[in-house]
Amino acid sequence: MANVDELEALLRPPELEMPPYPPKVITLASGEKMVVRQLDREEVPILLEAIYPLLWVERDYYDIVSARLFGELLAYKRYRVKNEYVLVGLIDGLLAGMVNGHMVDEKVGMSYHTLTIRRGLRVGSHLFAAKMEYHMDFLNQEEVLIVAESPIGFRRWMIEYPLQKKYEVPHELGGGPSWVLNKETYLAAKPRLVSGSRPVSTQLLTGAQTIVLPEEEKIVAQVLGGKGGDK
Amino acid sequence: MRPVAVIGAGMTKFGRSEWPLLKLMNVASLAALNDANLGDVKVDGVVVANMGAARLNKQTAIASALVDRLNLFPAMAESVENGPASGASAFKVGYQAIASGMADVVLVTGVEMMRAVNNLEVTDFVASLSHPEAEYIYGVTLPGLAGMFARLYMERYGVTREHLAMVAIKNHANAMKNPYAHIHQTVTMEGILTAPEAVVNNPPIAEPLHMFDCCPVSDGAAAVVLATQEIAEKLGRQVVRVAGIGQATDTHAVHERPDPTELTAVRLAAQRAFSMASLTPQDIDVAELHDAFTILEIAESEEVGFFKKGEGHKALAEGVTSLGGKLPINPSGGLKAKGHPVGATGVAQLVELTWQLRGEAGERQVENAKNAFACNFGGFGNNVVATVLTREG
């Protein structure tokens, strides 16, 4: 980052200490290995490139999710949201999906978005679960606030976990009322929703060091033509 | 009764359609008509198979609309709604029209556009075929009926989740060779059953059935052109003759059947089709079965007479039903991976078998296939249509 002068120091939110998310590897239905790891700030531009063509895809609310994620990623890169993080899923280096969120304070986390590029393999489920795992197991938070923008998200997160209503607390994304994942629900859901193993072999980690993007048409085609739905 | 032949076949790629319902129908129909290459011969009948256009797409009387778009006036036309067996039922209606002499050339088009509404709505729409007072009110859906069927069947015959996974793995692999399939994604035993991650990869839908035991929700259309064998020969086409059609029904509420693990309508429909064709299950070289759920491929393979009751899963495990095996089942990928646009499915099965019999199935071609069999399963087995096709010469 550029040097932090006085004004910049005022604009930047204060950061809490965040232990890094230790990478893990997940065997998918296809037998492929997906590495889930934390994104470095310097890698933000490549995610923006992946998201860009999805800004105009109305199906399953990809447009809204992409546009908001675009802003959140920029804010992360340029320190305009406090304690933000991004996790990515990579299959042979190829970007399969991404999730992000942040720490509201030490005890409360907030989930932002989940965007799946490789559809039909539960990549979104795995990544959302990794995000919850980060808040609960590594940031040691007590609860995570969540809203859904699409029916798929609603059905998947709200009912699958299942989350509790916490309508009195507004979510930063506005929209529907907040739902909350607390520690108890998380621990109950963990065996059936959080998976993967650590440590990740050096070979797989090396393969996941550089993010490779599918071709632009392929990104859109996968998003449109994928199995989709919440079956 | 005049002999009837399939002289043209075509379909759209199954999946999520960007096209409206009518365009799906137009595209599949034109593919079949162009394949038939009719020249001066006129289509004098149109039958459309569809289950949900009135509810899902807010369109009715779509057979008349199809005649209009394809300029097939003044052909007679009607739609057939017979649940998930609509496709083969429409084919049967087309067959009857020609066999009886009422028509000479009939276009049969099956179509369904299910992704126009969200999945909750689709689930409810399909569930509406169950018994309204004795099943539907309880939250019963098709996966629910299949789950109860599977649990009893598996307990009784020693079928395991591994066998069910084998059906999925085989059909996903077959679909990789089918450009028209909805799902182009291989799955592995590790990924859907044995790895610890399989809990997440393959979540329960209706225990003991999991996500990869269930067909996807698809949009798509498929069409065939039927004609008298005389016209088929005159046009110089390889004749694929409709050798037999059988249909049978069973109780609306599944629990009323004397033995709920028996698919009596499947057995009777198959027997009738084989009897009409003067063939036996052992004469069949390739089959398309209605694997809306993996357990159904195994159960149907027994009920139609390919294997003894309780032995279908063994044949599957031995590779008998794989491409390259003695009796390949669902070379197209089946409903499991090719997709299941309900009204289109029965027609799509016959499109695949026509291609197989003509030797036009590409990488998934079953060598030298002469006799083919299809089972189109409506309701939860309360209305079933079986069809036998034969290559002449």
Added chain:
Amino acid sequence: MDEKVYGARCKDCGKEMYPAHARCPECGSENLEPLEITGEGKVLTYTDLYALPLDYEQRYLRLAIVELDSGLRATGQLLDEKPKIGKRVKTTVGVVRKSGDRKTHGLQFVPL
């Protein structure tokens, strides 16, 4: 609760059925009378259904086919934490579906 679930009995041949039909499946008679579906029986098969239709906001629904001691079978909701094929249950009637304000009553099976 005065909500009940009915099948039918044929007044001519005595055949009992659930659900009711317009004609007796045994003798063809149209002379049928309502028959309350109630009693004890055993679980023939069951499932935990996660792909739920509209009207349900829970994670899954436990459904079963039960064989009653009368010989009749019925589909319904199974309210049992430890379901097993062959387990003894009895029928109760409860709310099985809620559509907005409309409640539908139906069979629920509870362990003995």
